[in-house]
Amino acid sequence: MASPSSQTSSVGVEGASVDASVRLPGLYFAAAAAVWLVVGTALSVIAAFKLHSPAFLADCEWLTYGRVRAAESAVLTYGWGFNAAFAIVIWLMARLAQAEVRRPVTLVVSGVFWNLGVLLGSVGILGGHGTAVEGLEFPAYVNVILFAAYAWIAIWALLTFRARRSPHVFISQWYLVLALLWFPWVFSLAHLLLVVDPVKGVMQPLVQTWYAHSLFLFWFGGVGVAALYYLAAKLTGRSIAHYHLSTLGFWLLVIFGAWAGPARLVGAPVPAWVVSLGIAMSMVLLVVVCVWAFNLVPTLARAAAVVRQEASYRFVAVGVVALLVAQVASVLLSFRGVAELLQFTFVQSALTQLNHYGFFSMVAFGTLYVMVPRITGRSWPVPSLVGFHFWSSLLGCLASVVALSIAGYKQGVGLNRLPMGDGAVPTPLIDVLQSIQPYLFTQTSAMVLLVAGHVAFLVNLGWMAAGCCSSCLPAPSSLPNASKAA
Amino acid sequence: MNRIALLFLGLFAALAASWTGVILVNQGSVGRLARVVDANEGLAFPQPMPGLAEQGHLVYQDLGCAACHTQQVRRPGFGIDDKRGWGDRHSVARDYILEPRVLIGSHRIGPDLRNVGQRKDGQEGRDGREWHYRHLYDPQLTSPGSVMPSFRFLFETRKIVGEPSPKAIQGLLPASSQPPAGYEIVPTVRAERLVSYLLSLKDSYAYPEAANVYVAKSETQGGAAAEGAKK
Amino acid sequence: MSSHDQESTRPLGDGSDASLQSVHADLTANKPEPKDGYSMLPLFLLGLLSAVIFVGSIYFVHYRGGVDPLVYDERFDPKTAAKSATVATVDPIAAGKRLYNQPGACATCHQVNGQGVAGVFPPLAASEWVSGSDERLIRLVLHGLVGEIKVKGNTYNGAMPGFGLGSGFNWSDERVAHVLTYIRSEWGNAAPAVDVAKVTAIRTQATAGRTKPWTAVELEAVP
Structure with a gap:
């Protein structure tokens, strides 16, 4: 048992046996996530490159821009995002319930099905079977596989939650339950209403934004914020500041958050009141942001001097900042005056990047960097790669967000404002796009940087997993929990 | 345990509330919009897409055109869609009710295409078809500097067997893109469908709800004053 | 701010998950006594929440467009505009x-x-x-x-x-x-x-x- 004064996150005896029981599924989902991450960001590079050099790979129908963009989004969401989230959910649920994972192999089997579904779906998109629905790009048949695979993982997690030992339900568990319950509902409803028997007319974009917004805010947001609360406490060895406020933030998010989706449809041919309601509801999210800030920032800031050098702490700190900035920015961007200028532009891409990468992916990296050494009982084989991964992710994300924001602002001005002077005619779209080429090129470079960091992450993780497997496989007795479950 | 029951119940209530408020209520109104029958013309609007265009809609969908092109015209004064000639009026919900997959899009890397059929109709050869073929074959031919990728894979270079195809498009292409002698470049069925779809895109009918736009007070007062002066 | 923060976070005992749970359980059960400055935070949040709900309600009422499925311009109000709106006439x-x-x-x-x-x-x-x-x-x-x-x-x-x-x-x-x-x-x-x-x-x-x-x-x- 580590001494409490060490300030680093120490693991109790119970924690060690729980961690060991997470080893198999945790490592599986982490590795799958890392592979999809590299694939997904490679697709990002291709898509980003095509934006300034349209002739690149133009003769290959499978790699035409529209398909690469859809596949990229699907791979990063369902491949990287979900696998990472599954790893985090399993580990956090088990640790917070202080219960060992039972039947870890079934989780891996579910995971295999999930990843087969993602593989099938991504190839399907590139082959032209995509639905073209943002956030639900996979062909119809894939969604069924995903749902079945998800169902078992979620049921397992909720059973673990039910078997928890501590009477107190920590705020992370609230957020995890939120994520686990919310996703299957919105996913199945969106699948039914958009893919199986599509609703009529503009109901489709309405259901789509409702789904995409819920998916981000409640699934990725739920898992990410759960991990943030847990890591903030564990990394600093201190309780969460103003902890009693955390449930207020939780309920405000749950009650108001789901209504905010249609705020993205400003100016679209959907009834004006739906959009106005969405904008009004999204304002309440500012209070939620304040609660997160009051809870997480002081907690993390307090121990900054001690643990700043820890990689996971750095990832988590970046994640918190990105979460707060992105949430405030998305409220601001939904205001009609702002949306008039910046809707349909790369500023929206920048916001997505900040949300999905700056917040969720950074938090996921931070969690995995804490989790994987714990569950394998090993340290990272190449520590320098961890630092490289952090800096490439941070710089890549920052460069990408800044470049896309500037590009998007210029694009918005060109698209939606008449040049000065009497009788001015709109700037031709081609000129607008030409004027932002340098920023799009920066975006490509940023994506290349991200790929490099992700390869470093994959190498480190693969090395560790290989070492772990080779030491475990010959002597199954060294893995008592896994063998008991099997 | 009570608090856990509360948690589950609260989550369910919140989900059900947002579902009802955002989706169900609208499904009952917007989701049930019907076509408008115009007695003057003896037709119902919107009119169904021609068969070839409906198949082209699937090509548009599977190539991911919606990644760069929106299909929603914003109202005059909100952006400058009207000044760009992207449509005579803003889009309304009824425009979309017959479309199997509504692709209003969220990025404008290219122009809005809601009324692209109107823009090219009757212009630039064979009702705009030739323009679209040239543009799809190589966007630089029609729009130098465009970042749109070429869709050359929608065309087929094949040996002329017997009579040259009347659909062949190499005559529209510059010398650098000419096929070898004895060969011709023809659009595939998918290209024909896609172009038919693009040409079918025009929201010309003025639904009554398209007039539901705000008129600034000063304008209405000015109008009333002018009317008063006439009297 | 920082002095209050220090008071508001506690060490997690031996750092295990069990102690994490118990410390936070204790924090929930026994809300910290209101101290000068510390009690400002809930007040601030309450004020912000009220303000945001107030502004949000006004925004929605102002831009509700008659809660009409056929209104796409948020500033348009079918009630006041009904008179001036022209009946669809045929040219x-x-x-x-x-x-x-x-x-x-x-x-x-x-x-x-x-x-x-x-x-x-x-x-x-x-x-x-x-x-x-x-x-x-x-x-x-x-x-x-x-x-x-x-x-x-x-x-x-x-x-x-x-x-x-x-x-x-x-x-x-x-x-x-x-x-x-x-x-x-x-x-x-x-x-x-x-x-x-x-x-x-x-x-x-x-x-x-x-x-x-x-x-x-x-x-x-x-x-």
């Missing part, structure tokens, strides 16, 4: 042009340019029949015409079907009025528009019960 010229060019209708014989076909179909452009008395013109279109007719000095002999209600085309009075308004204003013609009420009056009163086509002689008797 008679545009509607008439569509009717004129309908397959099988006027343009089939009189041509799109209104010139007719020399010797077979009389022209409409600059025709004294078109720009002259609307009484005759309405009757002609309602019920049709047979036999010889002299237009612009040339004599034509043919048969024109009726277009009015009850005839083969069964056009409403509005349509008849629109198409007549169109031909009277197109191709250099500049005669006044034809009133729908006049068409209705002629059909239901002056010529009530008539089904057979007119002859030019009969029409010339009409003022």
Whole structure:
């Protein structure tokens, strides 16, 4: 048992046996996530490159821009995002319930099905079977596989939650339950209403934004914020500041958050009141942001001097900042005056990047960097790669967000404002796009940087997993929990 | 345990509330919009897409055109869609009710295409078809500097067997893109469908709800004053 | 701020998950005593929440667009705008042009340019029949015409079907009025528009019960 004064996150005896029981599924989902991450960001590079050099790979129908963009989004969401989230959910649920994972192999089997579904779906998109629905790009048949695979993982997690030992339900568990319950509902409803028997007319974009917004805010947001609360406490060895406020933030998010989706449809041919309601509801999210800030920032800031050098702490700190900035920015961007200028532009891409990468992916990296050494009982084989991964992710994300924001602002001005002077005619779209080429090129470079960091992450993780497997496989007795479950 | 029951119940209530408020209520109104029958013309609007265009809609969908092109015209004064000639009026919900997959899009890397059929109709050869073929074959031919990728894979270079195809498009292409002698470049069925779809895109009918736009007070007062002066 | 923060976080005992749970359970059960400054935070959040709900409500009420599924402009209020909103009116010229060019209708014989076909179909452009008395013109279109007719000095002999209600085309009075308004204003013609009420009056009163086509002689008797 580590001494409490060490300030680093120490693991109790119970924690060690729980961690060991997470080893198999945790490592599986982490590795799958890392592979999809590299694939997904490679697709990002291709898509980003095509934006300034349209002739690149133009003769290959499978790699035409529209398909690469859809596949990229699907791979990063369902491949990287979900696998990472599954790893985090399993580990956090088990640790917070202080219960060992039972039947870890079934989780891996579910995971295999999930990843087969993602593989099938991504190839399907590139082959032209995509639905073209943002956030639900996979062909119809894939969604069924995903749902079945998800169902078992979620049921397992909720059973673990039910078997928890501590009477107190920590705020992370609230957020995890939120994520686990919310996703299957919105996913199945969106699948039914958009893919199986599509609703009529503009109901489709309405259901789509409702789904995409819920998916981000409640699934990725739920898992990410759960991990943030847990890591903030564990990394600093201190309780969460103003902890009693955390449930207020939780309920405000749950009650108001789901209504905010249609705020993205400003100016679209959907009834004006739906959009106005969405904008009004999204304002309440500012209070939620304040609660997160009051809870997480002081907690993390307090121990900054001690643990700043820890990689996971750095990832988590970046994640918190990105979460707060992105949430405030998305409220601001939904205001009609702002949306008039910046809707349909790369500023929206920048916001997505900040949300999905700056917040969720950074938090996921931070969690995995804490989790994987714990569950394998090993340290990272190449520590320098961890630092490289952090800096490439941070710089890549920052460069990408800044470049896309500037590009998007210029694009918005060109698209939606008449040049000065009497009788001015709109700037031709081609000129607008030409004027932002340098920023799009920066975006490509940023994506290349991200790929490099992700390869470093994959190498480190693969090395560790290989070492772990080779030491475990010959002597199954060294893995008592896994063998008991099997 | 009570608090856990509360948690589950609260989550369910919140989900059900947002579902009802955002989706169900609208499904009952917007989701049930019907076509408008115009007695003057003896037709119902919107009119169904021609068969070839409906198949082209699937090509548009599977190539991911919606990644760069929106299909929603914003109202005059909100952006400058009207000044760009992207449509005579803003889009309304009824425009979309017959479309199997509504692709209003969220990025404008290219122009809005809601009324692209109107823009090219009757212009630039064979009702705009030739323009679209040239543009799809190589966007630089029609729009130098465009970042749109070429869709050359929608065309087929094949040996002329017997009579040259009347659909062949190499005559529209510059010398650098000419096929070898004895060969011709023809659009595939998918290209024909896609172009038919693009040409079918025009929201010309003025639904009554398209007039539901705000008129600034000063304008209405000015109008009333002018009317008063006439009297 | 930082001094309060230090007080507001506690060490997690041995750092295990169990102690994490118990410390936070304790924090929830025994809310920290309100100290100077510390109690400001919930107050601030309460104030912010109220403000945001207040602003949000006003925003929604202001931009609700009548909670109408057919309003896409958030500033539009169906209640106040109902009076000024124009009832969808038909442009008679545009509607008439569509009717004129309908397959099988006027343009089939009189041509799109209104010139007719020399010797077979009389022209409409600059025709004294078109720009002259609307009484005759309405009757002609309602019920049709047979036999010889002299237009612009040339004599034509043919048969024109009726277009009015009850005839083969069964056009409403509005349509008849629109198409007549169109031909009277197109191709250099500049005669006044034809009133729908006049068409209705002629059909239901002056010529009530008539089904057979007119002859030019009969029409010339009409003022």
